[in-house]
Amino acid sequence: MYKQLNLWENGETLEPATVQSQITPQNLILPDGDLVIYPNLFDTTESDQLFYELYNNTHWRQDAIKLYGKSIPLPRLTAWYGDRGTSYTYSGIEMNPEPWTSILLQIKSKIEPLSNVKFNSVLLNLYRDGKDGVSWHSDDEPELGNNTVxxxxxxxxxxxxxxxxxxxKYASQEVNLTHGSFLLMRGTTQQFWQHQIPKTSKPVKPRINLTFRVIITST
Ligand SMILES: O=C(O)CCC(=O)C(=O)O
Ligand SMILES: [Fe+2]
Incomplete structure (x- = not known):
């Protein structure tokens, strides 16, 4: 039902040719959306190292949502890091961020020049195997404001x-998110689109995803 994306076009970059393959964006032409993907922003060696560090040193938690009075564990582990004062309510769960670690700041500093914003928080997800996933949603919580990046x-x-x-409905799409990839969602994407990571019966190894966000704070 969902076709693999084939609508990429190469974007332009001002970086030296040596790093060009890593940072050449592929823009996805979508109605009412703005998605850009950098398939190999982090090379394999760097990605292996970052995966290992994040897997072992993140304060992963098992959160649960309340549904009809029952507590249902989320099918993934999560963690929240960021600037002080960027608390965030996610699926009815209030998250208070832990302070940035050097590894998270390292990743943040690599994506910020490509994003044109300063991110002040990050939600980490750990999908332990194919039974973990995230169901259809938009990242449109009020703390993120309009046209969030x-x-x-x-x-x-x-x-x-x-x-x-x-x-x-005809505009459904999908893309594989690979080791070391960077996906940027901007503009009206969250207003008009939903996304999910479906569960799968295929044997899959763990995956870590970091969604860097800009939380609007009152201060
Ligand atoms: O794991 C992903 O790629 C997506 C995670 C996500 O949609 C979220 O945390 O809001
Ligand atoms: Fe999301």
């Missing part, structure tokens, strides 16, 4: 990232 970095096994337009 979300910078999504992936390490570990490849998973399918699917997105569907809220009313233009």
């Amino acid at each position: 979300i910078g999504s970095v992936s390490f570990g096994d490849t998973r399918r990232f699917m997105f569907r337009h809220k009313s233009k």
Whole structure:
């Protein structure tokens, strides 16, 4: 039902040729959306190292949502880091960020020049195997404001990232998010589109995803 993306066009870059393959963006032409992907922003060696560090040193937590009075564990582990004062309510769970670590700041500094924003928080997800996933949603919580920018970095096994337009059903698409990839979602993407990482019965190894966000703070 979902076709693999084939609508990429190469973007332009001003970087030296040596690093060009890593930072050449592929823009996705989508109605009412603005998605850009850098398939290999982090090379394999760097990605292996970052995966290992994040897997072992993140304060992963098992959160649960309340549904009809029952507590249901999320099918993934999560963690929240960021500037002080950027608390965030996610699926009814209030998250208070832990302070930035050097590794998170290292990743953040690599994606910020490509994103044209300063991110002040990051939500990490650990998909332990194919039974973990995230169901259809938009990242449109009020703390993010309109036209929010979300910078999504992936390490570990490849998973399918699917997105569907809220009313233009024919426009559904999907892309594989690979080890070391960077996906930038901006403009009206969250207003008009939903996304998910489906569970899979295929054997998959763990995957870590980091969604860097700009939380609007009152101070
Ligand atoms: O794991 C991913 O690529 C997506 C995660 C996500 O959509 C979220 O945390 O809001
Ligand atoms: Fe999301």
